[in-house]
Amino acid sequence: MSTNIPALRLTSITKRFGPLTANDTISFDVNQGEVIALLGENGAGKTTLMNILFGHYVADEGSVEVFGQTLPPGDPKAALAAGVGMVHQHFTLADNMTVLDNIALGTQSLFRPRLDRAAAKAKIAGLAQDFGLSVKPDALVADLSVGERQRVEILKALYRDARVLILDEPTAVLTPTETDALFKTLKLLVAKGLSIIFISHKLHEVMAASDRVLVLRAGKLSGERRTVDTNRRELAELMVGREITPPAVPAVPRGRVLFELSGVSTVRQAHGTPLKQANLILHGGQITGVAGVSGNGQAALAGLVAGTETPSAGTVTVNGNAISGWSPRAALAAGIARVPEDRHSQGAVADMSVMENVIAEHYRDARFSRSGLLDWAAARKFTQSIIEDYNVKCPSPDARIRLLSGGNMQKLILGRALDPDPSVILANQPSRGLDVGAVAYVHQKLLEARSRGAAILLISEDLEELLALSDRIVVISEGHLSRPSARGELTVRQIGEMMAGHEAA
């Protein structure tokens, strides 16, 4: 019975990285015409598993079968030939080439003198028609929006006759509307008999888009449910291994204005969109959430608060004083705490010790140095107090901070930023890449600082996080900041439309 052959079968896949077992005897089948959601926290082993499936990694044990054929390990070409297609979280497109060229790239022999563009174009048009993936084949990829680029990636896989499509966190960069469109496409694809594995850690998407859910926890398959038979609560528990409760947000009186942007623009940097005529007021005792699709000016906004960016027009006021000579050092001196977006490239010097990192923002203070000499005894004492107060798991203050997990590193950065008590806090993607326990801890600390009267700017791509914590939400789109709206004033859908660049009706 040929219909009983699964599209994809994984048999006891195990992969170890040194002492860490990233995948522990994982087995499952994916049937034809089925959407499987692979759910798990960051670090649960989802990406490792998909990399094994696609041949980027070689499993220590176990095998992968596609339509009954065992794939040779470590050979992405064989996986492609067998009909496995992958859409990576970070797109793998050449910006300076057209959509057509990107899709056809690598599908023809290098020795063919020229690409048969007409045939390629016809095939792409057919695929686009069938699956609702409208793209302009002659447009440059650089000119496409993120949602369009993702469609190109999916087309690229379909063009190679993929029968099994793997999507790694496909919604991370999409607005809610684009996400809906993607889910419609997925339904069309499975209707044609394709199988889809869709990796996510967002429960509502998993519930909306999948037929079956596989939950990974700490490298093991911790549960398998038909989507209709389960609910978000049960999946969350399977994912985390215990019950989780949303943070309680206490009522805090609104304080005075601690930070203000008025008519601020920035110059375009190498990365991202500059701010255009942005106005923003941060009050003490309030968390102001910034929603937006990544790359719409969040970096410039965060840089203005952190001191790495200076305004080209408009004024920035901190604690009632208009800034001049703005720099990271000036921001620190003004009492601004910074939790940067990227822990590894900005928040910490990975190859230095925990202790050296903890004093990195304040080593010039009299408590850590006198006449050019560092007081390592004082630094050690301070570091130990942060390690204890913030519950950081680390071997010693002398350990290289690189050895710490993301959550522990973030706790140290938070501990460093919140001491001494800051008046303004920049929290840029503070929970990105953290497990649920660490996320809850970070949220609790931010709420505690709010209760102490700090003004907090929370920039996040996670709408649920923003809605749970923020007193007010502003939406950033193409460098423009929207008017702030109070908690509960806007629905997720309305925020989504504003993220896509439409003013709320």
Added chain:
Amino acid sequence: MRLEPKPASSLAASILYPLGALLATFVIAGLLVMAAGANPISVFGLVLKGAAGSQFAILETLTRATPLIFTGLAVAVAFRAKLWNIGAEAQLYIGATVTVILGTGALPLPAIVLIPLLMLAALLCGALLLAGPAWLKIRFGVDEVVTTLLLNFIVLLFVSMLLEGVLKDPMSLGWPQSAKVITEAQLPRIIAGKRLHYGFVIAVALAIALWFVMKKTVLGYEMRAVGHNAGAARFLGMPVNGIVMKTALLSGGIAALGGFSEVAGLKGNLTLDLSPGFGYTGIVVAMLAMLNPIGVIFSAIFVAGIFVGAAAMSRAAGVPSYIADVIVATSLLTMVTAIMLSRYRIRWR
């Protein structure tokens, strides 16, 4: 083949890996010695005897190590902050040139005043010489590897011009060499009648001082942070450009002191063969020491010993003394490999 980081390196590993590197070096060099038709064991025995087999040999090795400690420290300090100073050779020559300009009678001062003054002058000129490339790097992003390397040739030709012109000793019978520095400008010998001079003591003291700077001071901390991750250092509020400039001034100054020490302690005058590449060898010395200032003392003595020992061996065994270059170069490669292996595990497949 893949590299996977090891969680932490043990003390035993940190001793065994360098020893393994040394062993590998002598195995590889031994093959070459055999190719030259000699017995490696006896050749290496002769090298060891020539480097440390007598009081004369030891003093000769330490004398040779002295300029290498200076240039090694200059490179170690700069590399720690990821400032790639390849120009220690030029800075050394500038230090030596300033020493002869001011030390040949222009300043009739007692030694107790003149020597510190000459050191200060050499330090300043070396610092200024590296300040240029550092400024270009900070201001325009010009690669300092290129600028410092090319400055070596510019400075050497400049010195050549001086030695054929204004600095030429009229009594030199036409040789391109300067006059000798006056007695008050000379560093005394540690043992009367031997070549080892107080430049060695200054070099060791400087190494200890730099170790202290790197470990205990704000500047050393900033230099390490900038070297590891300049982007993070900038975000964390460190004045990265200023730190790079301070590093350059320090590094250039130290290398120039090496030039002062060679002239005032050993040679007495300036010639174009004052340094047989001490500036370049300083890079090897610093890397062998893993950029640790105290380690530089030992790696400089090791490298100097190989060169001194190989010269003696060559006379006795007939194997070319170029084997010293091979040993030093191979030791650098094996040491770098050992450092990598102590941090990463190789996984096949």
